[in-house]
């Protein structure tokens with residue numbers, strides 16, 4: 001096999017158990033269901049359906065995830081309504097592929113900036129993914145991205161990324177590594193799907209035991225070369241080798257819109273990424289016909305109703321300087337049995353104190369209940385890790401909850 005570098009691949013000792021709707025996760029506060037939104041796109045009627053489900057069958061809240069998905073908590077694992085209602089809302093088009101429908105797309109593409117317009121490509125990729133039975137074997141953590149050239153979703157560590165280099169062309173990256181294989185935006189979904197098939201072949205060649213196979217492309221030595229070598233129908237682009245080293249690291253990034261954009265879109269952020277069912281219904285009304293959930297736990301309303309920002313400011317963050325934008329938290333107690341502290345209450349108190357201290361730099365603080373550090377943002381941040389109900393370690397120092405800054 002042309003890809004083996006002598007470095008052993010990661011050996012897994014447990015199976016990938018990313019939750020979905022059909023297979024929710026058993027959390028301390030009930031079943032947790034993750035609703036995949038390829039490209040983060042959700043129509044207003046579907047958003048209302050999620051809100052109703054949260055109110056009727058869950059704990060009344062909906063959480064945004066770091067992959068631009070939605071999550072419900074406090075469900076009864078025997079309750080058939082989540083599968084029934086989400087299928088009826090069009091949010092569960094495939095039961096076999098639901099956990100592998102992990103697709104990011106630059107949320108502001110076609111609205112503000114970017115080199116190409118990737119709108120619609122995530123939906124095309126999703127349709128193609130669900131139509132290929134073999135791709136249901138992808139790990140639940142495997143991530144696709146369609147980056148419009150600004151580098152925002154390319155920075156979210158996707159396994160496979162098509163990144164625009166201009167309006168008519170973009171390159172395939174495998175685990176952040178350019179491959180030299182390029183195609184037009186319209187061809188990008190097909191290229192990514194072929195690359196996903198190649199990934200499955202490469203990891204099977206590394207480990208015969210399915211239980212020991214890699215979850216992420218970065219876990220396979222030489223993955224970019226190995227995947228590219230199997231893409232026979234896609235022509236490598238020879239001009240790309242000169243500046244390869246300069247493009248290995250995606251641009252830092254953000255492009256996280258909070259407030260109004262020059263193009264008229266509106267970005268809003270729920271505090272700690274959690275929305276009440278009522279807030280979700282208001283967003284559906286203000287953002288119809290379609291909204292976008294971003295991997296930075298915000299939402300974009302491409303065409304907000306006139307005056308929406310003022311109305312949504314009652315309860316949601318629309319001010320880009322708001323301290324809540326620099327504080328995040330995992331589920332913590334009581335939702336997670338591993339947690340040593342009620343981290344969300346402590347994170348809210350930190351927001352009320354004005355957020356992380358300015359002399360610590362621009363970094364955000366991610367408050368977590370144990371060393372697994374779930375949900376950590378990929379942007380610069382400091383972790384505050386609970387060591388007891390009222391103590392944390394941050395920057396190597398043990399502090400009390402009140403000292404958390």
Ligand code: SF4
Nearest residue numbers: 330336369370373374
């Ligand atoms: S970081 Fe620890 S406490 Fe927080 S959700 Fe993950 S496992 Fe639970």
